[in-house]
Amino acid sequence: MTTLEDSTTPLAEIGSLIRGARQNKGLTQAQLAERLSTSQSAIARIEQGSQNLSVDMLARISAALDAGLLPIANTPQRPTHLRVHGGRTLSGTITVNSSKNAAVALLCASLLNRGRTVLRGVANIVEVDRIVAVLQSIGVEVEWVEGSRDLEIRRPAELDLSGIDDDAARRTRSIIMFFGPLLGQQPTFELPYAGGCDLGTRTVEPHMIALRPFGLDVTASAGEYRAVVAPDDGEPVRVVLTERGDTVTENAIMAAAGRDGVTVIRNASPNYMVQDLCFYLELLGVEIEGIGSTTLTVRGRSHIDADVEYHVSEDPVEAMSLLTAGIVTDSEITVARVPIEFMEIELAVLSEMGLRYSLSPEYMALNGRTRLVDITVHPSELKAPIDKIHPMPFPGLNIDNLPFFALIAACADGHTTIHDWVYDNRAIHLTDLTRLGANVRLLDPHRLDVDGPTHWSGAEISCPPALRPAVVILLAMLAAKGTSVLRGVDIIRRGYEQLADRLIELGAQIDTFQD
Numbered sequence: 001m002t003t004l005e006d007s008t009t010p011l012a013e014i015g016s017l018i019r020g021a022r023q024n025k026g027l028t029q030a031q032l033a034e035r036l037s038t039s040q041s042a043i044a045r046i047e048q049g050s051q052n053l054s055v056d057m058l059a060r061i062s063a064a065l066d067a068g069l070l071p072i073a074n075t076p077q078r079p080t081h082l083r084v085h086g087g088r089t090l091s092g093t094i095t096v097n098s099s100k101n102a103a104v105a106l107l108c109a110s111l112l113n114r115g116r117t118v119l120r121g122v123a124n125i126v127e128v129d130r131i132v133a134v135l136q137s138i139g140v141e142v143e144w145v146e147g148s149r150d151l152e153i154r155r156p157a158e159l160d161l162s163g164i165d166d167d168a169a170r171r172t173r174s175i176i177m178f179f180g181p182l183l184g185q186q187p188t189f190e191l192p193y194a195g196g197c198d199l200g201t202r203t204v205e206p207h208m209i210a211l212r213p214f215g216l217d218v219t220a221s222a223g224e225y226r227a228v229v230a231p232d233d234g235e236p237v238r239v240v241l242t243e244r245g246d247t248v249t250e251n252a253i254m255a256a257a258g259r260d261g262v263t264v265i266r267n268a269s270p271n272y273m274v275q276d277l278c279f280y281l282e283l284l285g286v287e288i289e290g291i292g293s294t295t296l297t298v299r300g301r302s303h304i305d306a307d308v309e310y311h312v313s314e315d316p317v318e319a320m321s322l323l324t325a326g327i328v329t330d331s332e333i334t335v336a337r338v339p340i341e342f343m344e345i346e347l348a349v350l351s352e353m354g355l356r357y358s359l360s361p362e363y364m365a366l367n368g369r370t371r372l373v374d375i376t377v378h379p380s381e382l383k384a385p386i387d388k389i390h391p392m393p394f395p396g397l398n399i400d401n402l403p404f405f406a407l408i409a410a411c412a413d414g415h416t417t418i419h420d421w422v423y424d425n426r427a428i429h430l431t432d433l434t435r436l437g438a439n440v441r442l443l444d445p446h447r448l449d450v451d452g453p454t455h456w457s458g459a460e461i462s463c464p465p466a467l468r469p470a471v472v473i474l475l476a477m478l479a480a481k482g483t484s485v486l487r488g489v490d491i492i493r494r495g496y497e498q499l500a501d502r503l504i505e506l507g508a509q510i511d512t513f514q515d
């Protein structure tokens, strides 16, 4: 019998190994291309298995990635793949985990506290592991409390930045959030460059602009940022953010929290992870006015020593992912613990598209601040929206939720334009939906035209090297009748805990395998 696995070409296998090794190294396609003096599109073709490779080129790639790709049999990592038997209806209830983005901000913020921080209900995901590894490498005690999802954190009096785990740091963009807490503590320090998913250029310039009023001066050289901080004169600081970005807002808040005196931050993001960070800082004794708005007034403290516990709040992006699983499989499922403040616009758009859903009464999250509901989606006749769908900084349709709308639009009757103005390289990954039968066209790097409804069919696809598009393809495979294979899915664990297993609990048929 011929299976989908047998039909994999050796080139596709090699391409998938290269992609895995590159991601493992925390490099974008463009960065690998630069090391090999070739183009990003050549790397994209190699990873897709659509370009012949000489042994010489393979050896160069292997060296550039320290990956032992020659011989292939000795490859150090074995990527995980999923085989999805799609076209099944799901049923039951699935609960939203706490958010990756709040967890990483809170882990960075714990550097401000000389006392003990316990973060409760942290999702067990790779992005958290990476920041934990970085914190441990600089001397912070971080431990999972046995049998729980709680992380106990205690920092030493002096941090050992010279021992930093470069490899873990370079795989995450969140390392950039060490600047805010550290700048009040050390007059000079060095940090490795920030990494992350393959989403195109993501500048760190807004962070530098935001932190300059606190006296930070950064030069970048040889893979490192060198920071020099001028002494704080205690005068009020006024920060105007050039972008209403989430981590840049968090960086400014953490810098403000670690100084005596008043800081006013304008054009702040009021998004969910920023609110979580503020709630935690309040427990540390930092005063913050304007939480949930775009102007924050922070009265910080240069010495914080408090034993605190904080429950990380629920992830609106995971909520959107799980709702999408129900919507595209035409199922009735309940997604429990949805932070409703951060899903209202998504629900309004879905409602216009004809989605039928019901909401439970609101209840409070364990952090005592975030409003939650349970959402039940019902099988619906979906139609394309009249206007394009585009994200905005909060309050707007969440930037990380946009990819799920491409998939939902492919299930809806009619024509939808998806405008991802934010990321240069994300919409392109969604064109993989065509492999499963969708009519999706990339108009330019930022705009996708989607014509639905789709008659989905199974296919074998290499997992896109970006978190949300990877999950979108997995969910499309749940909708597609027949068997699909998603190769190299390890990236999903960066932001989702046991996603496949949890979908199986709803009735999805998914097998995990390795080569």
Ligand SMILES: CC(=O)N[C@H]1[C@@H](OP(=O)(O)OP(=O)(O)OC[C@H]2O[C@@H](n3ccc(=O)[nH]c3=O)[C@H](O)[C@@H]2O)O[C@H](CO)[C@@H](O)[C@@H]1O
Pocket: 100, 101, 102, 104, 173, 174, 201, 202, 203, 242, 243, 244, 245, 246, 247, 248, 273, 393, 399, 400, 422, 423
């Ligand atoms: C750890 C974390 O919290 N990550 C989130 C955070 O990343 P993060 O805060 O790092 O996002 P970036 O600062 O990279 O912003 C994302 C992109 O949006 C652009 N931009 C952003 C805001 C704005 O007002 N104008 C503008 O042009 C940036 O130039 C960049 O290209 O916010 C992103 C946007 O919500 C989310 O996708 C990430 O999941």
Ligand SMILES: C=C(OP(=O)(O)O)C(=O)O
Pocket: 173, 174, 196, 197, 199, 400, 467, 468, 495
């Ligand atoms: C882009 C994302 O996150 P990060 O900022 O961690 O890359 C995401 O969560 O989709």
